[in-house]
Amino acid sequence: MNSSPDISTKLLDWYDVHARELPWRVSPKDLALGILPDPYRVWMSEIMLQQTTVATVKDYFSKFTAKWPNIAALSSASEDEVLRAWAGLGYYSRARNLKKCADMVVTSHDGHFPADVQALKALPGIGDYTAAAIASIAFDIPAAVMDGNVERVFSRLFTIETPLPAAKPIIKAKVAETLSQTRPGDFAQATMDLGATICTPKKPACMHCPVRENCKALEKSDPELFPYKLAKKEKPKRVGAAFVATSPSGDILLEQRPSSGLLASMTQVPTTGWNSRQDGDTNVHAAPFNAKWKNCGTIRHVFTHFELELTVWHAENVRSDGQNYWWATRENISEEALPTVMKKVISCAIPELFQKQ
Numbered sequence: 001m002n003s004s005p006d007i008s009t010k011l012l013d014w015y016d017v018h019a020r021e022l023p024w025r026v027s028p029k030d031l032a033l034g035i036l037p038d039p040y041r042v043w044m045s046e047i048m049l050q051q052t053t054v055a056t057v058k059d060y061f062s063k064f065t066a067k068w069p070n071i072a073a074l075s076s077a078s079e080d081e082v083l084r085a086w087a088g089l090g091y092y093s094r095a096r097n098l099k100k101c102a103d104m105v106v107t108s109h110d111g112h113f114p115a116d117v118q119a120l121k122a123l124p125g126i127g128d129y130t131a132a133a134i135a136s137i138a139f140d141i142p143a144a145v146m147d148g149n150v151e152r153v154f155s156r157l158f159t160i161e162t163p164l165p166a167a168k169p170i171i172k173a174k175v176a177e178t179l180s181q182t183r184p185g186d187f188a189q190a191t192m193d194l195g196a197t198i199c200t201p202k203k204p205a206c207m208h209c210p211v212r213e214n215c216k217a218l219e220k221s222d223p224e225l226f227p228y229k230l231a232k233k234e235k236p237k238r239v240g241a242a243f244v245a246t247s248p249s250g251d252i253l254l255e256q257r258p259s260s261g262l263l264a265s266m267t268q269v270p271t272t273g274w275n276s277r278q279d280g281d282t283n284v285h286a287a288p289f290n291a292k293w294k295n296c297g298t299i300r301h302v303f304t305h306f307e308l309e310l311t312v313w314h315a316e317n318v319r320s321d322g323q324n325y326w327w328a329t330r331e332n333i334s335e336e337a338l339p340t341v342m343k344k345v346i347s348c349a350i351p352e353l354f355q356k357q
């Protein structure tokens with residue numbers, strides 16, 4: 001019942017009809033006509049899709065590829081420009097690695113991504129998953145591509161009872177023995193699409209699934225039980241304060257974060273010394289300078305390893321500043337490399353600011 005070639009053929013037949021239209025994707029129909037994927041666009045989409053949903057990535061992908069249509073254009077941009085364009089997408093080390101990777105492809109690979117999993121993995125920001133995805137989708141190399149969707153589909157097809165993450169090598173072996181040797185890129189995308197649209201975490205639409213006759217979880221168990229996962233550890237909660245100072249004309253005082261560590265080199269309003277391991281001061285006495293600070297309440301933000309609650313203070317008509325600060329006008333605030341946590345802080349003090357943009 002679980003014949004691997006059978007699963008592969010059914011998945012590809014389904015994909016030929018139901019493939020999602022995505023801005024970075026070459027459809028199976030176009031591929032059959034000889035239109036090849038652009039490795040630059042495949043790479044860009046895969047980096048953005050790490051930790052971020054397809055719906056969010058679409059706009060950023062369009063913005064990036066309009067501004068920098070190829071690897072040489074991206075390499076000629078400054079890191080600061082890339083960080084500004086990335087602002088709001090989160091996990092900012094991806095943006096810094098994007099720029100480093102573009103530079104390395106231009107300088108060490110003559111502007112072309114290498115068609116080899118190990119050579120791809122040697123590039124900044126490209127790990128096992130991304131290397132396999134680029135190799136498979138851009139170059140049709142039979143590499144086992146694993147993401148959350150693929151893990152779910154395969155753990156259900158084969159009722160893999162080992163909990164994640166220990167199950168990953170077992171799932172990878174199943175993917176490797178199942179994948180199409182003739183259309184590996186389409187196979188990878190078909191599995192991702194099945195997981196995203198049919199084999200969903202809750203209430204999978206098994207009635208519409210092309211591989212339901214091969215699925216052990218559907219036959220013998222409850223698909224929603226898979227993949228098994230170890231209970232998650234609760235994230236530590238940290239606190240701190242942030243200070244939104246505005247000038248008489250309404251400009252907002254900003255500064256740059258340190259060049260290493262969390263949110264490195266991103267833009268922020270002055271804040272206290274919180275990080276994943278320690279709390280920061282929450283009191284107004286920790287403000288960077290004297291002003292008529294008013295308490296605006298708190299905001300919460302969840303990082304990968306901890307939750308943060310910041311007490312937000314706002315002072316208007318501030319005239320003084322220091323050499324490490326700059327003033328951003330309200331019109332230009334969206335051009336700043338502000339991470340989401342700082343947009344929440346500023347919105348807490350000036351609720352209408354980002355709504356207007």
Ligand code: SF4
Nearest residue numbers: 199206209212215223
């Ligand atoms: S039959 Fe259901 S559980 Fe099994 S792969 Fe298809 S959608 Fe997923």
